[in-house]
Amino acid sequence: GQNIDQPTEMTATEGAIVQINCTYQTSGFNGLFWYQQHAGEAPTFLSYNVLDGLEEKGRFSSFLSRSKGYSYLLLKELQMKDSASYLCAVRDPGNTPLVFGKGTRLSVIA
Amino acid sequence: EAGVTQFPSHSVIEKGQTVTLRCDPISGHDNLYWYRRVMGKEIKFLLHFVKESKQDESGMPNNRFLAERTGGTYSTLKVQPAELEDSGVYFCASTLRTGDEQYFGPGTRLTVT
Numbered sequence: 001g002q003n004i005d006q007p008t009e010m011t012a013t014e015g016a017i018v019q020i021n022c023t024y025q026t027s028g029f030n031g032l033f034w035y036q037q038h039a040g041e042a043p044t045f046l047s048y049n050v051l052d053g054l055e056e057k058g059r060f061s062s063f064l065s066r067s068k069g070y071s072y073l074l075l076k077e078l079q080m081k082d083s084a085s086y087l088c089a090v091r092d093p094g095n096t097p098l099v100f101g102k103g104t105r106l107s108v109i110a
Numbered sequence: 111e112a113g114v115t116q117f118p119s120h121s122v123i124e125k126g127q128t129v130t131l132r133c134d135p136i137s138g139h140d141n142l143y144w145y146r147r148v149m150g151k152e153i154k155f156l157l158h159f160v161k162e163s164k165q166d167e168s169g170m171p172n173n174r175f176l177a178e179r180t181g182g183t184y185s186t187l188k189v190q191p192a193e194l195e196d197s198g199v200y201f202c203a204s205t206l207r208t209g210d211e212q213y214f215g216p217g218t219r220l221t222v223t
Contacts, residue, residue, distance in 0.1 A: 004152070033211065042114065042214040043153075043201070087153070096208050097143060097155035097166065 002026045004101035006088050011107045012078055020073045020104045022088035030093040034062050034073045037085045037103070046073070046086075075106075083108045112136065114215035116202050122221045128190040131218045135184070135204030141165075142185050143205075143212060144177060148198040156200075159185060160208070192222045 004024045012018040024032070031050040035043040049055055049064035049071060061074040075082055085105050089098040115134045123129050135142045144156040156175070157167040161182035170177070174193070179185040189196055199219050203212035 030209075035214075040216070042216040045211045045213070048211055089153075091209075096141070096205075097158055097169065098145075098153075098212065099155070100145075100153040102152045 002090070002092075002099045004088055004090060004099060006086075006101040006104045008102065009105045009107070011109060012075075014078055014080060014108055014110050016078050017074065017076050018078060018106065020075075020086050020088075020106065022071045022073070022101060024069050024071070024088070024090050024101075026069075026090050026092060026099065028093045029066060029090060031091045032062075032064055032071050033089045033091070033098060034060075034071075035087040035089065037087060039084075043087055078108050080108050080110070082106065114202055114204050114213050116200075116215040116218050118218060119216065120219045120221075122223065123192055124223055125194055126191045128188065129192055129220060131187045131189075131200050131220070133185045133187070133202030133215060135202070136206075136213055139204035139206050139213075140182070141205040141208055141210075142179060143203040144185070144187055145201040145203065146198050147201065147217075148195075153201065156187075189220070192220075194222050196220060197222045 006022045034046040037043040047062035054063045059076045085103040087103045088101040117132045142159040147153045155169040158165045159179045176188045199217040201217045202215045
């Protein structure tokens with residue numbers, strides 16, 4: 001079976017840093033993706049981790065620990081436009097469909 | 111470069127009716143995926159095309175759902191007859207190569223009353 005857990009909602013202040021956690025239990029693993037989705041829009045790709053460690057891309061960073069089945073997405077210098085849902089998704093080896101968590105709805109407040 | 115497009119953006123139909131959703135992937139992308147998000151649940155995989163062939167349809171819920179991709183370009187997903195539990199947002203995604211990050215369309219919100 002496959003199970004991906006992430007917090008349902010988070011609130012953070014403009015200019016601050018927020019960390020969104022994701023834990024997964026899957027029968028196999030071939031990469032973890034983070035997507036951002038604004039209401040009514042398409043999920044957009046943020047990051048991809050397949051090896052342990054931190055991947056940094058501008059204000060966004062993503063971390064993976066395969067032994068712990070754990071990832072986080074770090075957003076720095078939060079802006080109001082970062083208010084969105086953040087989706088964690090895992091890919092099984094040999095398969096290409098993504099298995100998604102329910103998403104974390106982030107609200108950035110002034 | 112145009113992204114993945116889906117039509118219609120919204121559809122409201124009655125139980126028992128038929129609805130056809132369309133997805134146009136990014137030009138040249140051989141891989142096309144359909145996903146669905148039912149309210150309160152996570153996005154779930156329905157099926158995967160490589161060109162016009164169904165590579166994996168393990169996520170299709172039942173035989174009321176029929177997906178096609180004639181010619182290997184756009185794809186359609188038909189629901190016939192629609193049931194209340196089919197309501198949700200249907201997403202399409204495409205990639206150039208299997209394993210690449212998937213580019214999603216904005217989804218079709220289907221409401222069955």
